[in-house]
Amino acid sequence: MLFLYYSVTFACLFISLQDSVYASNIASRLARRTARHINGLAKDLNVALDVVLFSAQKQPQVQLTTHSQVVFCKPGTGSTSTGIPSASSTRTASSVASSSTGVAVSTPWKLVEEHSGSSFFDGWTFTNAPDVTTGGVVNYVDSGTASSNNLTQITSAGTAIMRVETTPVVTGNRQSIRITTNNVYNTGLWILDAVHIPSGCGTWPAFWTNGPNWPAGGEIDIVEGVGDSTNDQATLHTIEGCSLSSTSSSALGITGTTVTSTDCVSTGGGCGIRSDSTVSYGAAFNSNGGGVFTMTLNSSGIAVWFFERSAIPSDITAGTPLPGAWGTPFAWWSSPTCNISEFFGFQSTIFDTTLCGQLAGAVWSDSGSPGQAQSCATRTGVSDCVTFVQNNGAAMEEAYWEVNSVQIYQIPS
Structure with missing residues (x-):
C-alpha cells in the first residue's frame, strides 16, 4: 500500500x-x-x-424559398496574423481529430450542411434564366434541362459535374449552370473540395456566397478567375464603408496579393486578393489534382485558404476542421476596417459558370496576369470574346466543374 x-x-x-x-x-x-x-x-x-x-456564436439559420431569392450581381474586375479567428461554423465539441503528433484534439465545429455523392444537387435551386447580371453569353437552365442535356452528372466516382454547352456553333447564348443553396448562414466555415474548375478563354466561373438585396447583404467570392488564369482570386463586394487597411501583404497578415482596390464597395469592383499559389485555379489546378478551398466568416473577419491535393490538412480530411491550425490565409479582411456583422448576412452559397460578360469579355485582349502571358485575342486569333464563344464549342470542353463535396460548418451556441 x-x-x-x-x-x-x-x-x-x-x-x-x-x-x-x-x-x-x-x-x-x-x-x-x-x-x-x-x-x-x-x-x-x-x-x-x-x-x-x-470563435463567434452561431447565428440564426434562415431558409429562403425560391420566391424570396434575389438576383445577385457580380460586377467585380479583375494565419499567423494576430487577429485571425478560428471562425464560426460546424462539428460538435465532442468531435475529435488527431494532431500531427497523434494526440487527440477536439473541435467545436459541427457539420450543418453537406453536398456530396448522389445527393449532391439536393438542397440547391437551379437558376432558369439568361445571365442578365454580368452580361455573360449564357442561359442558365433548370435541373431537368441540365440533366437531359448532360450538363449535370454524378460520376461513378461520386463527383458532381456542372458543364457548359459544347454545341459546335450557337447563334445566341450557350447553356450553363448556376445553382444556389436553399439555406443561408450569417457565420460559418465553408469547405469546397474540387477536382476541376472551368478553364479556357472566355470562361468566368465562380464559387461564392451572397446576401440578400445585393450589395447590402455582401458578397464573398471564394473561387473566381477568367480565361487561362492560374491563381485564384477572392474578393468582397459591399455597400460603402468596408475596406482593406493596407495594400501590404505583411501588414494584412496574408500570403496573397491585393488587386483591384482597397475599397470593397461594389461600384468600384470590390477589394480582391489574389492567391500566391500558381495551381489554385484553372488548368494548372486541374492538372495538379485539384484541391480544397476554405472560407471562414464571423464577426472578427473573413479568411480564405487554399490547399493543394497533396497538402490538405488532416483535420479537414477527418471532418473535424481546426482553422487555427491552418497557418496564414491567402486572403483576410478584418473587422477593424470592415464591420463584418453589418456588411455580411444570410449568405447563400453559389456555383456558376458564365462566358465573356463584364469580366472575361472585358479582359479578352489583356495579358500579363499569372497564366495569361498571351491575351485570349492573341491566342485564339479572334478579336472578341462573344464571337469566339459562339463559334467554338470544342473550346468549352474544359468549361466544367467537378466537385467532390461542399461542406458548411458552424459552432453551436
Whole structure:
C-alpha cells in the first residue's frame, strides 16, 4: 500500500509539472501568435485556445424559398496574423481529430450542411434564366434541362459535374449552370473540395456566397478567375464603408496579393486578393489534382485558404476542421476596417459558370496576369470574346466543374 501511495503521489506531481509546462506554452503562444513552428501537444492546446477566444456564436439559420431569392450581381474586375479567428461554423465539441503528433484534439465545429455523392444537387435551386447580371453569353437552365442535356452528372466516382454547352456553333447564348443553396448562414466555415474548375478563354466561373438585396447583404467570392488564369482570386463586394487597411501583404497578415482596390464597395469592383499559389485555379489546378478551398466568416473577419491535393490538412480530411491550425490565409479582411456583422448576412452559397460578360469579355485582349502571358485575342486569333464563344464549342470542353463535396460548418451556441 505504501508503494501505491508513493506511486500515486509521484504521478500527481508529474501531471502538475506537465500542466505547468502546458500553461507556459499557452502563454508563449499568446505572446507570440506569429510563431509558426511551435509543435507537439502545446500546438494542439494553442489551437483549442484560439477557438475559445475567437470563435463567434452561431447565428440564426434562415431558409429562403425560391420566391424570396434575389438576383445577385457580380460586377467585380479583375494565419499567423494576430487577429485571425478560428471562425464560426460546424462539428460538435465532442468531435475529435488527431494532431500531427497523434494526440487527440477536439473541435467545436459541427457539420450543418453537406453536398456530396448522389445527393449532391439536393438542397440547391437551379437558376432558369439568361445571365442578365454580368452580361455573360449564357442561359442558365433548370435541373431537368441540365440533366437531359448532360450538363449535370454524378460520376461513378461520386463527383458532381456542372458543364457548359459544347454545341459546335450557337447563334445566341450557350447553356450553363448556376445553382444556389436553399439555406443561408450569417457565420460559418465553408469547405469546397474540387477536382476541376472551368478553364479556357472566355470562361468566368465562380464559387461564392451572397446576401440578400445585393450589395447590402455582401458578397464573398471564394473561387473566381477568367480565361487561362492560374491563381485564384477572392474578393468582397459591399455597400460603402468596408475596406482593406493596407495594400501590404505583411501588414494584412496574408500570403496573397491585393488587386483591384482597397475599397470593397461594389461600384468600384470590390477589394480582391489574389492567391500566391500558381495551381489554385484553372488548368494548372486541374492538372495538379485539384484541391480544397476554405472560407471562414464571423464577426472578427473573413479568411480564405487554399490547399493543394497533396497538402490538405488532416483535420479537414477527418471532418473535424481546426482553422487555427491552418497557418496564414491567402486572403483576410478584418473587422477593424470592415464591420463584418453589418456588411455580411444570410449568405447563400453559389456555383456558376458564365462566358465573356463584364469580366472575361472585358479582359479578352489583356495579358500579363499569372497564366495569361498571351491575351485570349492573341491566342485564339479572334478579336472578341462573344464571337469566339459562339463559334467554338470544342473550346468549352474544359468549361466544367467537378466537385467532390461542399461542406458548411458552424459552432453551436
